[in-house]
Amino acid sequence: MRRTIPLILLFSLVLAGASLPKSGPIPTTKPPTHTGTQTAVPTPEAKPETSGEETGSGKVQRQPQQEGTQSVPEEKPGEKDEPPKGDDQKPATDAKDRQEDDKAKDAPVIYPPVESENATEYAKCLSDLKSLGASFSEAKRVDDGKGCGIDKPLDVTSILPDVELSPKGLMRCETALALARWTKEAVQPAAEVAFDRNVKIKALNQASTYVCRLRNNATTGKISEHAHGNAVDIASFTLSNKTTIAIQPRDEDGSMDGAFQRAVTATACLYFRTVLDPGSDAAHETHLHLDVIDRRNDYRYCR
Structure with a gap:
């Protein structure tokens, strides 16, 4: 019995000394595999990886590029939305706009009707x-169509008693x-x-009164005031x-002919x-173009 007690004490001390240490070795990082993925192992001293630029603790090396993978270039700000360059790059025309343009081209031209004279004003004018x-x-x-015509036209042979x-x-x-x-109050004086x-x-020698045509005999553009009976050309x-x-x-004509023409042109307004003379175009x-367009x-x- 006396021997048993010392043996128990000795065995207790041995067991106490055989306990696990407070800290052990840290496992090493698992090497990368060939599948393109890498297992991250957290450690107490882990720091974010950089691109090789110097940090306070030295350089951090890039991970080697795996075989069979392709590096992706870094995207610059604004580069993603930038359109391709080239002189022939034009915005696409909307299909709806093209259809509307085609309809406008095919639509028939609608001309205004011949304007009717005001009965009271017409009677006073005749008087x-x-x-x-x-x-x-x-x-x-x-009414010649295409917007041409006169509601109540006059066939004029003389402007004044002695002026044809x-x-x-x-x-x-x-x-x-x-x-x-104009002839009585300005041209004659x-x-x-x-x-x-x-x-x-x-006599006033005219080059044009009523005629159904566009301005300046053009093939496109606005209709002439001659086509409404509002104009006369004096040659x-x-x-x-x-x-x-x-x-x-x-x-630049310094003669009396030149002075006379400039005088009657100015008073015509x-x-x-509307008054258009040789200096206009x-x-x-x-000739002088004279009209009474409203x-x-x-x-x-x-001009």
């Missing part, structure tokens, strides 16, 4: 024109009245001052002394809403 001594006859309504319209012309009453007033007080205007003036003053470019180098606030276009 005023007769009082000035103009010679005219009322013609049948003209050569050749006679078809126009609206408003156009004839403006032409008669200018001729007396420029040439002789006894010289009278004998020259015949005087009582048998001379003719032709309309031509005269901006008091009677007509090439289409009017041989404009907002009685605006005048004189």
Whole structure:
């Protein structure tokens, strides 16, 4: 019994010394496999991997690229949405827009109807024109289609008692009245001052009155005011002394012919809403275009 107690004590000490240590060796990182994946092993000292740039503890080496894999280049800001470059890159046209354009091309052109004259204004115009001594006859309504026509046209042979319209012309009453007033109040006085007080205007030689066409005889564009009976083109003036003053470019003409033309052109804008002379464009180098087209606030276009 006495021997048993010391043996028990000795055995207890041996067992106490044989306990596990408080810490053991850390397992090594498992090497990468060939399947393209890597098992991460957390450790107390683990730090984020960098791309090889220097850190406070030295350089961190890149992981070697696995065989059979392809490196992906780093995407730069804005590079993902940038369209391919090239001079021939154009935005695609929407299919709906193309269909609407095709319909517009195939749609028939709708022309406005011939404008009707106001009965009261027309009656007053006839009275005023007769009082000035103009010679005219009322013609049948003209409707040539395509927006061309005159509701109540006049066939005018003379503007004043002794001033012929050569050749006679078809126009609206408003156009004839403006032409008669201009001739009496501006053209005749200018001729007396420029040439002789006894010289009278004998004829207005016109190049165009009513005609169904586009402006400047073009194939495309807006319809001419001639097609509405609102316009007349004056090519020259015949005087009582048998001379003719032709309309031509005269901006630098220092003669009385030039002064007379510039004077009647300027005064025409008091009677007509549009006046185009040889200085306006090439289409009017041989005549004065005069028309009574309605404009907002009685605006005048004189060139």
